[in-house]
Amino acid sequence: MEDKRNIQIIEWEHLDKKKFYVFGVAMTMMIRVSVYPFTLIRTRLQVQKGKSLYHGTFDAFIKILRADGVTGLYRGFLVNTFTLISGQCYVTTYELTRKFVADYSQSNTVKSLVAGGSASLVAQSITVPIDVVSQHLMMQRKGERMGRFQVRGSPEGRGVVAFGQTKDIIRQILRADGLRGFYRGYVASLLTYIPNSAVWWPFYHFYAEQISYLCPTECPHIVFQAVSGPLAAATASVLTNPMDVIRTRVQVEGKSSIILTFRQLMAEEGPWGLMKGLSARIISATPSSIVIVVGYESLKKLSLRPELVDSRHCYQRFTDCYKRLYQLQPEMTQRIYDKFITQLQTSVREEISEIKAEGNLEAVLNALDKIVEDRKDQEEPAWRPSGNPEADLRSALVPYFRQQRDALQRHVRKQEAENRRLAEAVVAGRQQVQELQRRGQARQQAWQALHREQKELVAVLGEPE
Template identity: 25%
Template structure:
C-alpha cells in the first residue's frame, strides 16, 4: 500500500508538470467573456500567454494541484481499494463504481484546490509581465486565505457541488476505461508486463474518455469559480450561469477549451502511467505488476 501511494504521488506530479500549461489555456478559454475575447483558440492562447506573460505564465496556479495531489492520492487509493474489495474485483462495472466513489470523496480536497488554481491562472490575464504590477496573491494557499477572509467558508467551497457532479462519473469512466483497455491489450502470458506503448495508450485514452464524459460541467464549474475575480460577480448561481452562458454563446460554450483539454489529457495520463509503472517495477522486481484497476492504483486525471 505504501509503495502504491508513493507511486501515485510521483505519477500525479509528473502529470501536473506535463499538463498544467494546457490546463491554464483551458481555464483562460473557458472564462473569457463573449464580448471581449482575448484569445481566438488554443494555439493563439498559448502564444499570447508566452508573449505577454512569459513561459512562466503557463504555470500559474501550479502550486495548488501539486500540494493537493498527496491528499487526493491518499483519498482515492483508500476509497477505490476498499470499495473494490467489498464489491469484488475483475469487473469493469465494479471499476466504474469504485472509481465513482473515489471521485466523489476526493471532491472535498479537489474543489478548493481547483478554486485557488483557477483564480491564480486568471491573474494578470492579457497583461504584459514587464508592465504588470506585482501580484497581491503570493501563492495558492494565500489565495484561499484571502477568499476565506472575504467570502468565508462558503467562498472556499464555491463550485464544490459542480466538482462533485463532474468528478463522480468522470473518475468512474476513467478507471473503467483504463481497466477495459488494459484487459484488451494485456499479453496472453500472465507473467509478462503489458507493453509500455500499450500502457501509455490506455492511460491517454482513459483521460480523454473521462474529460469528454463531463466536460460541459467543467466549463460551468470554471465560470462559477472564476466569477468575481474582477471585483464584479456575473452569476447568481449555477443555474443562472448555465442559462446565461447558453443565451450569450449558444451550445458551443460547453465545449470551450475542449481542444486544449484533450490535447493535455493524453500526454498527462501517458506520463502518469509511465512513471507509476516504472517505479513499481523497480521497487517490486520479483512481483508482476497488475496493470488493470481490479488491483487499484491511482493515476491523476
Template identity: 30%
Template sequence: MAMKVEAEASISELPLSQTDINWDRLDKTRFHFIGAILFTAQSAFLHPIAVVKTRMQVAEATFAHMSGRSVFRNILRKDGIPGVFRGFGTSAVGSLPGRVLALTSLEVSKEMMLKSTEGSNMPEATRIAVANGVAGMLSNIVSCVYYVPLDVVCQRLMAQGLPGMNTYNGPYDVVRKVVRAEGFRGLYRGFGVTILTHSPASALWWGAYGSAQHVIWRSLGYGNDAEKRPSHLEMVAVQATAGTIAGACSSVITTPVDTIKTRLQVMDNYGAGRPSVIKTTKKLLREDGWRGFYRGFGPRFLNMSLWGTSMIVTYELIKRLSVKHV
C-alpha cells in the same frame, strides 16, 4: 483534479489482470513518496495546457474564440514562462496530502471490494472491474472534500490578468478574499457539480480504458491464451494507447460540465446574489450560445489525452517500484 488520481491497473478480461499489484503487496511509504515525485512531474508537464484551457473557458467571448495556440502565445508575450505556470506551486504543494488521501482510499477500498467478492460466482474480470469502479468512485468523493477548495484557488490564480478577473498576491490572498466575500462556503463553489460529474466521468474513463485495452489486446492476437504473455514494452504501449483513447472520449463528453464548473469557481460578476449553476449556464449562453460550452475544448482534449497516457503509465510504474521486497 480529483479525477487525476483515480488510477488503477488493467481491468481487461485478458489474463493480464493477473499482473495487478494489490495494496497488501506495496511498501506504503515508498508508494506515496515515489508517487508524489512522479505525479508532480506529470502535473508540471501538463500545467501550461490547463492554464490555456482555464483562460479560454472564463474569458469574455472575443478572447475565448482565439485558438489554444494563440492564447498560449498571448500569455507568453504578456507574462513570459511564469504566466503559463500560474498556480502550479499551489497545485503541486497543495496536492501532496490530497494524493496520499486519494491513493490510499482508492487502494484500500479496492482491496476491501476484492475481498468481499472473493468466492462469489462473479467472473474474475467482472469482479476486478466492479472493485476498480467502486474504488474510483469512493476515492473521488473522499478526495473532492480536499481538492475542490484547492481547485478554486488554483483556477483563480490561472485566470488572473484577464479582463474582469480579480488579481491576487498568492494563494493565501485568494483564500482571504473569497472567505471575506462569501464565507467558507465560497471555497466550495462547484462542489456539488464536481461530485455529480466526476464520478460518472471516472466510470466513463475506466469503461473506455477497459474496452480499448480489450480490443487492442485481441487485435494483437493475445485473446484469452494464458500461455502467450506480452513483453513489458507491449504492456506499456497498450496501456498508454488505451489511456489516450479513454482520455479523448471522456473529454468530448465532459467538457461542457467542466466549462460550467470552472466559470462557477472563478467568475464573480453575476450581479446580486451568489453564483449558481443556473446563473453560470445562462451567462455562458448569453455570451456565446451553445458553442460556448466547448470553450477550451482543444486544450482540454489534448490535456486529457496526454493525461490518460501519462497517468496510467506513471501509476503502473509507481506500483512496480513500490512492491515489497520479501
C-alpha cells in the same frame, strides 16, 4: 513475449507504503509540471466571454508566452501543488475501495468503477478550496482582472505573481463569501470528476480489449495500455466537458447556481460554449492517462514489498503452464493460483516447524542449496508437483469442482426440504379450507331446514278453524 492478456493486478496489500508514497509524489509532481500550462489555458478559455481574448488553445499559448513569458504559464502553480495531498488521498481511497469491493464482486470493471468514483469524492473534498484559489491566480494577466478578484502586481511590474498575492486572494475570498467561498462549485466539481473517473475505467478496459485483438501476439502490454489510456481520457473529457465549463465559471465568477450559469452560457455562446477548452483539456489529460496506465503500474511494481519482488513473475509462469484455462477463465485461474500459493505456504511453514523440532534444519538447507546450485543455469523450474501440467490442472480443479458440487447438493437438499414444508403447509391449508366449506354447507342446510319448518308452522297457525 508474454501473453498479452496475462496482466496481474498488484493490489494494496502487496505494496511497501513508504516507497509507494515517496515515488508517487515525485511522479505526480513531474506530471503536474508538464500539464499545468494547458490546465491554465483551459481555465482561461472556459471563463472568457466568447473569443474576446483568445481564439483557441494554440493562440492562448502564444499570447500568454509573449505577454508574461514562461512564468505566465505557471501562475498559481505553487498553490496548485498542494493538490498533491488530494492525489495521494485519491490513490489510497482507490486501492482500499478496490480491496473492499473485491469481497462482493470479482469483476475488474465493477471494482474500478466504484473505486474511481469513491476516490474522486474524497479527492474533490480536498481539492476544491485549492482549485478556487489557484484558478483566481490563473486569471491574473499583467494587472488585468479576468475573474472576480484583482491582486497587486509584482514590484518589477512584469506581471509575475508574487508569493503575497496568494494571501491577497484568500483574504478577498473570505471577505466576499466567507468559508463557503472556498467550496464554491463543489457540487459542480463532484458532478464533473466523479463521472469522469468512473467513466474512464470502463472505456479504458474496452479500448484495451479491442486493441489487444488488433495487436500481434508479440506486442507488449505497454503499447496498447499507452494507447488505451489517452483514448479513454479523450472520451471521458468529451462526455464531461460541459459540466467542467460550468464548474470553472461557478468557481471563478462567483455564481451560486449551476442552472443559472448553464442558462447564461447557453444564451451567450450557444451549445458550442459547453465545449470550450476541450482541446486543452484533452492535451492535459493525455500524459496523465499514460501515467495512470503505464507509470502507475510501474510505480506499484517499484513499491512492491521486498519479500514479493523476487516472486512477482510467479503468476506469469503459472499462467504459462495453463494458458488455455487462463484464456477461458482468467478469474478462476487467479483463484486457483491464490489457493495453491496459500496451501503451499502453509505446508512450507508446517514442514519448517517440523524440521526445526527434529534439529535437521541445517542439513535440509544445505540440500536445498545444492538443488539451486545444480539448476542455476537451466530455465526450467527445478521442481513441479507432477511434471504434467494437465495432471496438475486436474488435481487442482477436481477438488474445487467437488466442493462446488457438494455445496450445490447441500443447497438443493435444503431447498427440497423447504419445498416439502411449504407443500405440507399448502395441503394442510387446503384441508382447513375444505373443512370450513363443509361446516359452512352443513350450517346452511340446517338454516334452510329451520326456515322451512318456520314457514310450515306459520302456515298451520294461519289456517282458520
